[in-house]
Amino acid sequence: MQTVLITGGTSGIGAATARMLAGRGFGVVVTGRREPSAQLPPGVRWQAMDVCDEGSVRAGVSAAGELDAVVCNAGFGVFGSLEEVSLERARAQFDTNVFGVLAVLRAALPGLRARKGRVVLVGSLAGRVPIPFQVHYSATKAAVDSIAQGLRLEVAPFGVKVSLIEPGDIQTAFNDATDWGAPEGSPYEARLKACREVIHRTMAAAPAPGVVAEVIHRALTARRPRVRYQVGPEAWTVPLGRRLLPDDLALRLVARHYGI
Ligand SMILES: NC(=O)c1ccc[n+]([C@@H]2O[C@H](COP(=O)([O-])OP(=O)(O)OC[C@H]3O[C@@H](n4cnc5c(N)ncnc54)[C@H](OP(=O)(O)O)[C@@H]3O)[C@@H](O)[C@H]2O)c1
Numbered sequence: 001m002q003t004v005l006i007t008g009g010t011s012g013i014g015a016a017t018a019r020m021l022a023g024r025g026f027g028v029v030v031t032g033r034r035e036p037s038a039q040l041p042p043g044v045r046w047q048a049m050d051v052c053d054e055g056s057v058r059a060g061v062s063a064a065g066e067l068d069a070v071v072c073n074a075g076f077g078v079f080g081s082l083e084e085v086s087l088e089r090a091r092a093q094f095d096t097n098v099f100g101v102l103a104v105l106r107a108a109l110p111g112l113r114a115r116k117g118r119v120v121l122v123g124s125l126a127g128r129v130p131i132p133f134q135v136h137y138s139a140t141k142a143a144v145d146s147i148a149q150g151l152r153l154e155v156a157p158f159g160v161k162v163s164l165i166e167p168g169d170i171q172t173a174f175n176d177a178t179d180w181g182a183p184e185g186s187p188y189e190a191r192l193k194a195c196r197e198v199i200h201r202t203m204a205a206a207p208a209p210g211v212v213a214e215v216i217h218r219a220l221t222a223r224r225p226r227v228r229y230q231v232g233p234e235a236w237t238v239p240l241g242r243r244l245l246p247d248d249l250a251l252r253l254v255a256r257h258y259g260i
Contacts, residue, residue: 001027002068002220003028003065003066004027004068004071004220005029005047005064005108006028006029006031006070006073007031007049007071008073008074009028009032009046012174013073013122013170014032014071015030015036016208016213017209017213017216018040018041018044019213020210020217021216022044023041024217026043027043028043028044028045029044029046029047029064029067030047031046031047031064032048033048047063048060051099051104052095052100054103057100057104060107061107061111066111066115067108067111067112068115068118069112069118069119069120069220070104070108070112071120071122071220072101072119072120072122074100075097075100076093076096076097076178077093077137077177077179078137079178079192079199080181080183080192081188082135085136085181089136089179089181090136092179093136093179097137097144098140098143098147101121101147102147105147105151109160112160116158117160118160118163118220119148119155120162120163120216120220121144121148121162122165122216123144123165124137124141124166124168125166125168125235127143127144127145127166128239129238131254131258132255132260133191133192152227163219163226163227163229164227165215165228165229166229166235167212167231167232168206168232168235168238169205169206170206170209170212170231170232171206171209172209175203180196194259194260195258195260197259198258198259199258206232207232207233211231211232212232215231
């Protein structure tokens with residue numbers, strides 16, 4: 001049986017992926033800071049792990065045993081204007097979404113190299129087209145995109161396969177975990193409010209995380225997994241728009257979409 005470790009496996013995309021993989025015969029280790037309140041499905045076990053704490057990551061990866069694949073999925077968002085988001089909040093964003101990925105990969109790669117394993121990184125279409133007032137989040141996902149491609153080159157000779165998953169809007173608890181901030185009397189106030197409303201509205205209409213789980217399963221099982229997989233309602237429009245439209249026009253369309 002193949003064993004997969006999923007970071008941020010306690011809710012949303014990670015939990016849906018764990019359920020799907022276990023149902024298809026994988027052994028799954030879900031990790032997170034909080035112990036799941038509901039009973040885990042058969043084939044899934046929980047391991048405490050804070051991706052921002054290298055000691056916790058090393059202990060968690062070691063306790064998980066021999067791994068055939070790692071899905072780096074843990075992440076959250078920070079909302080606010082670049083001018084008003086403190087460097088402390090910005091660092092926290094990069095700490096989880098970028099350094100957390102690096103910590104898990106550093107801990108897991110020796111074992112994955114030995115077993116010719118797989119790596120799946122959960123990025124975001126926001127890594128290609130920044131979400132206004134989520135520039136820190138978008139920048140972390142652009143970094144994950146680069147990490148996935150560079151790592152793929154580094155580990156290919158060892159037989160390790162690396163793929164990036166780029167979801168668009170997916171209905172999860174992501175917005176509940178987002179650090180929204182709330183500066184009083186911001187010069188950006190009206191546009192922050194408009195943008196926040198669009199983000200909540202699109203999330204409410206977004207597909208369930210099972211669609212991403214399906215694509216992660218594909219990346220883990222394909223004989224030749226792709227470099228990147230887009231998934232969700234914007235899976236075609238964002239990459240196509242990015243390729244075909246001049247940057248200025250693409251960004252103006254983004255501004256219009258978010259009502260800013
Ligand atoms: N939902 C979307 O529309 C969307 C779109 C594109 C990309 N994504 C990406 O998909 C991934 C999963 O997000 P989601 O939508 O499923 O959100 P979610 O339901 O809020 O899940 C986030 C997961 O990350 C874990 N996590 C957060 N900080 C952590 C830390 N320091 N250490 C360990 N685990 C941590 C959380 O577990 P604990 O709280 O227990 O630690 C939770 O299991 C994220 O990387 C997100 O950026 C989501």
